[in-house]
Amino acid sequence: MTIPKLMPFEAIVCDHCGLKQYPRPRCARCQRQLGLRYFGLEMPRDLNHACLPQLIGSLVHDLRLRRKMSQAALGQTSAVNRSMISRLENGHAVSLMVLLRLAAGLGVEEIYFRVGNGRSKSG
Numbered sequence: 001m002t003i004p005k006l007m008p009f010e011a012i013v014c015d016h017c018g019l020k021q022y023p024r025p026r027c028a029r030c031q032r033q034l035g036l037r038y039f040g041l042e043m044p045r046d047l048n049h050a051c052l053p054q055l056i057g058s059l060v061h062d063l064r065l066r067r068k069m070s071q072a073a074l075g076q077t078s079a080v081n082r083s084m085i086s087r088l089e090n091g092h093a094v095s096l097m098v099l100l101r102l103a104a105g106l107g108v109e110e111i112y113f114r115v116g117n118g119r120s121k122s123g
């Protein structure tokens with residue numbers, strides 16, 4: 001089974017000047033510390049749904065590593081059992097509630113799911 005790329009994107013919006021940008025400690029425009037963040041998932045229209053738990057698992061894994069958090073640390077901030085985080089990252093399906101708690105524990109404030117990437121190839 002080939003796993004398609006889910007193409008997560010993560011962005012931070014500066015509270016002060018409103019600039020949307022890739023995750024970084026300080027705003028590229030006004031140099032203030034950044035707070036708000038969200039991530040979105042672009043799902044190809046022809047996505048094999050059987051792949052979804054694995055894709056979500058690798059996304060959570062990536063976000064966790066980018067924040068330099070252990071599974072135990074994420075378990076604490078999100079009130080999710082560490083073994084459940086391990087199962088999720090290994091491609092087992094978990095409930096939406098667990099995902100939302102993990103997102104909160106990772107400092108994510110909004111999640112978007114989008115089918116198809118909505119971009120045109122022109123230009």
Ligand SMILES: [Zn+2]
Binds near residue numbers: 017027030
């Ligand atoms: Zn700014």
